[in-house]
Amino acid sequence: MMNKEGRPTTPKAETSGEHQTFTGNRALQMEEPLIFETGRLDVSGVDFEEPAPVASRLGSFARKGSMGLPGLTEPEVMRHYVRLSQKNYAIDAGLYPLGSCTMKHNPRLNEAMARLPGFADVHPLQPVSTVQGALELMQDLSRWLMELTGTKAVALSPKAGAHGEMCGMMAIRAAIEARGEGAQRTVVIVPESAHGTNPATAALIGFSVRAVPAREDGTVSVEAVKAVLGPDVAAIMLTNPNTCGLFEPEVVEIAAAVHEAGAYFYCDGANFNAIVGKVRPGDLGIDAMHINLHKTFSTPHGGGGPGSGPVVLSERLAAFAPVPFIRAGKTGLELVEGEGTQAFGRMCAFHGQMGMFVRALSYMLSHGAEGLRQASEDAVLNANYVRVGLADLMSQPFGNKPCMHEALFDDEWLKGTGVTTLDFAKAMIDEGYHPMTMYFPLVVHGAMLIEPTESESRASLDLFVATLRDLAQAALRGDADRFTGAPYHAPRNRLDETRAARNPVLRWTPPVAGVEAQAAE
Numbered sequence: 001m002m003n004k005e006g007r008p009t010t011p012k013a014e015t016s017g018e019h020q021t022f023t024g025n026r027a028l029q030m031e032e033p034l035i036f037e038t039g040r041l042d043v044s045g046v047d048f049e050e051p052a053p054v055a056s057r058l059g060s061f062a063r064k065g066s067m068g069l070p071g072l073t074e075p076e077v078m079r080h081y082v083r084l085s086q087k088n089y090a091i092d093a094g095l096y097p098l099g100s101c102t103m104k105h106n107p108r109l110n111e112a113m114a115r116l117p118g119f120a121d122v123h124p125l126q127p128v129s130t131v132q133g134a135l136e137l138m139q140d141l142s143r144w145l146m147e148l149t150g151t152k153a154v155a156l157s158p159k160a161g162a163h164g165e166m167c168g169m170m171a172i173r174a175a176i177e178a179r180g181e182g183a184q185r186t187v188v189i190v191p192e193s194a195h196g197t198n199p200a201t202a203a204l205i206g207f208s209v210r211a212v213p214a215r216e217d218g219t220v221s222v223e224a225v226k227a228v229l230g231p232d233v234a235a236i237m238l239t240n241p242n243t244c245g246l247f248e249p250e251v252v253e254i255a256a257a258v259h260e261a262g263a264y265f266y267c268d269g270a271n272f273n274a275i276v277g278k279v280r281p282g283d284l285g286i287d288a289m290h291i292n293l294h295k296t297f298s299t300p301h302g303g304g305g306p307g308s309g310p311v312v313l314s315e316r317l318a319a320f321a322p323v324p325f326i327r328a329g330k331t332g333l334e335l336v337e338g339e340g341t342q343a344f345g346r347m348c349a350f351h352g353q354m355g356m357f358v359r360a361l362s363y364m365l366s367h368g369a370e371g372l373r374q375a376s377e378d379a380v381l382n383a384n385y386v387r388v389g390l391a392d393l394m395s396q397p398f399g400n401k402p403c404m405h406e407a408l409f410d411d412e413w414l415k416g417t418g419v420t421t422l423d424f425a426k427a428m429i430d431e432g433y434h435p436m437t438m439y440f441p442l443v444v445h446g447a448m449l450i451e452p453t454e455s456e457s458r459a460s461l462d463l464f465v466a467t468l469r470d471l472a473q474a475a476l477r478g479d480a481d482r483f484t485g486a487p488y489h490a491p492r493n494r495l496d497e498t499r500a501a502r503n504p505v506l507r508w509t510p511p512v513a514g515v516e517a518q519a520a521e
């Protein structure tokens with residue numbers, strides 16, 4: 001394929017079907033070359049007069065050649081990026097059943113609140129007397145988070161769940177060091193089913209990781225935890241509800257055993273959406289837990305905005321919370337920056353993601369306590385609705401039992417069909433659905449973890465279940481073709497994902513001889 005300049009574009013993956021088009025476009029599905037291929041290095045989209053020559057003072061730092069940026073007009077740039085954005089799947093486009101990620105609707109009210117100039121335009125270095133309203137909002141959010149979790153302190157600054165894990169574990173390390181046991185307690189217990197960030201966090205800040213296996217039913221027993229507890233253990237990191245979508249029935253006993261051994265209980269609260277208003281993690285005995293505002297409290301994920309992972313802390317850890325935190329002073333609210341505290345340090349330059357704090361509080365206030373509880377109940381109801389709708393076709397690793405906010409299937413039912421979990425997920429793309437979480441948790445063979453969230457309607461769930469049933473029946477009756485080459489209707493068909501991961505080609509090199517390399521080393 002040549003572009004309009006007669007230069008070759010990126011080789012296109014095979015377009016499927018007999019209805020090939022001249023352009024490579026398929027109706028509104030545009031074939032989009034790289035911006036370097038659309039633009040030309042020798043033109044500019046803007047007509048500037050040739051500047052008068054000036055003597056360079058850059059010496060050896062002066063640029064030696066062209067930067068290799070493509071020249072494009074404004075409409076060309078506009079179309080390029082709008083077309084790319086249209087290739088992106090989004091929660092605003094359809095159901096996004098990614099387990100453990102809580103891809104739920106982000107109410108537009110939150111966006112309107114976050115754009116209020118008094119919140120959107122504040123600068124972190126403004127005098128505190130001029131940002132009293134913003135500080136009050138952060139204090140209100142902190143109060144809601146402590147109330148909902150039954151805890152005594154909160155650090156708002158961590159910028160994602162994984163950053164929150166690091167914050168909580170650093171508070172635990174500070175508490176252990178304050179007891180003079182830093183050299184002795186060097187181990188963190190992590191269940192085998194944990195999210196990869198848990199062992200990574202423990203290892204990153206210098207702990208060694210000791211695994212604890214799950215039982216047949218997917219949960220962790222207090223006996224198994226006791227068997228790995230000892231005077232060398234600093235903490236356990238446990239997810240509840242766990243990554244199999246199950247509430248840990250012995251969580252209170254596990255907390256007691258951990259405390260008795262002189263260790264702390266870190267809870268991965270990424271799945272808090274399942275239990276808000278139903279149970280307070282502080283009452284279960286947790287000492288630290290991160291809350292993904294971008295999951296439970298409906299602030300945008302990923303490309304939609306930065307994450308935010310506040311950490312709540314129990315009384316035992318409250319003193320070690322990082323700075324800055326907010327305190328009522330003589331002349332209003334003030335930011336405590338460290339003097340005279342036991343704070344372990346700080347997590348980032350300023351105070352965290354202000355825009356996300358506004359969105360999360362807006363979500364909380366517009367729902368109220370009752371509404372937040374109902375959201376959790378509906379999230380669990382929806383997951384079970386999907387689970388029951390598929391249970392006669394797809395196998396569940398821990399039996400046909402109720403789940404929390406996500407339904408877990410394995411690939412036992414696919415045995416002998418020639419279809420794998422990956423194939424099944426790819427065929428979902430052809431049907432217009434983002435795949436579910438695959439091959440996680442690792443303890444379940446060929447795992448498919450489906451989290452519909454509370455924001456899907458009954459009609460939306462019915463269509464989703466009907467689609468998955470149709471796919472499942474196709475797999476079971478031997479229609480492997482529908483799967484093994486899928487996705488057939490996506491802009492690109494099946495990619496060699498292993499090669500893409502192992503040998504990523506991240507740099508474009510010009511196809512025409514004589515043009516300089518694009519990027520300076």
Ligand SMILES: *Cc1c(COP(=O)(O)O)cnc(C)c1O
Pocket residue numbers: 100101160161162163195197239243268270271292307309
């Ligand atoms: C999402 C998630 C995390 C990490 O959160 P990020 O905001 O992506 O860093 C950690 N643990 C579990 C169980 C999660 O689902």
